[in-house]
Amino acid sequence: DIQMTQSPSSLSASVGDxxxxxxxxxxDISDYLNWYQKxxxxxxKLLIYDASTLATGVPSRFSGSGSGTDxxxxxxxxxxxxxxxxxxxxYDSLPTFGQGTRxxx
Amino acid sequence: ExxxxxxxGGLIHPGGSLRxxxxxxxxxxxxxxxxxxxxxxxxxxxWVSHISATGGSTYYADSVKGRFTISRxxxxxxxxxxxxxxxxxxxxxxYCAKTPDYEALSVFDIWGLGTMVTVSS
Numbered sequence: 001d002i003q004m005t006q007s008p009s010s011l012s013a014s015v016g017d018x019x020x021x022x023x024x025x026x027x028d029i030s031d032y033l034n035w036y037q038k039x040x041x042x043x044x045k046l047l048i049y050d051a052s053t054l055a056t057g058v059p060s061r062f063s064g065s066g067s068g069t070d071x072x073x074x075x076x077x078x079x080x081x082x083x084x085x086x087x088x089x090x091y092d093s094l095p096t097f098g099q100g101t102r103x104x105x
Numbered sequence: 106e107x108x109x110x111x112x113x114g115g116l117i118h119p120g121g122s123l124r125x126x127x128x129x130x131x132x133x134x135x136x137x138x139x140x141x142x143x144x145x146x147x148x149x150x151x152w153v154s155h156i157s158a159t160g161g162s163t164y165y166a167d168s169v170k171g172r173f174t175i176s177r178x179x180x181x182x183x184x185x186x187x188x189x190x191x192x193x194x195x196x197x198x199x200y201c202a203k204t205p206d207y208e209a210l211s212v213f214d215i216w217g218l219g220t221m222v223t224v225s226s
Contacts, residue, residue, distance in 0.1 A: 001167075032211070034211075034212045034213075036150075036213075038150070042218075043200055043216035043217060043218055043219060044142075044150065044200070044213070044216055045216075046212060046213060046214050049211075049212040049214075050212075055214070087149065087150055089150070089152075089212075089213075091209075091210055091211045091212065094152065094164060094166065094210065095140075095152040095155075095210060096152065097149055097150040097151065097152070098149070099149050100149045100150075
């Protein structure tokens with residue numbers, strides 16, 4: 001299995017801050033990397049696919065970059081509604097998720 | 106509106122069986138591969154199983170292989186997960202998720218609200 005390591009595991013930030021989460025794969029996964037937002041009591045929501053493509057309807061303050069083993073997810077200006085847990089997921093082989101990054105204000 | 110609605114969860118004893126269903130609407134179910142993803146209480150997301158649009162290809166996480174069976178009925182736009190020999194570690198909220206592909210296991214673009222499975226004596 002490909003292991004996905006996210007950091008940090010939790011993050012405290014303020015409204016308006018630039019927030020960055022990293023995800024590292026245990027082997028080269030090209031750009032087969034997605035990012036999801038998970039709020040309590042709601043299903044995950046796709047934000048970014050193929051490492052850097054914004055999903056339909058997702059605000060442009062969200063972005064993703066990277067390829068190979070190292071990936072970055074960025075919120076350019078944190079909004080109150082962005083409080084959630086964020087997960088990366090690879091699909092170079094059978095899917096695996098990172099352990100999640102809990103974002104707090 | 107594209108929608109996935111899971112059902113069939115509940116409290117079951119270890120060693121028991123349960124069959125989850127996921128009713129799809131708002132899209133042509135037979136054109137898309139589907140997966141089950143679960144989240145144990147206080148834990149992260151774990152992919153469980155995947156089935157191609159035709160049902161001809163299926164995949165399983167090692168933790169459920171040989172115990173769970175994924176299937177689909179395109180005439181009823183419904184996805185299933187037959188869960189046998191259940192263990193305490195299978196306790197989780199089970200999500201049905203759609204992919205934008207006919208065959209490939211890639212991205213999960215639409216998710217249901219989930220159905221809770223609790224395995225306990």
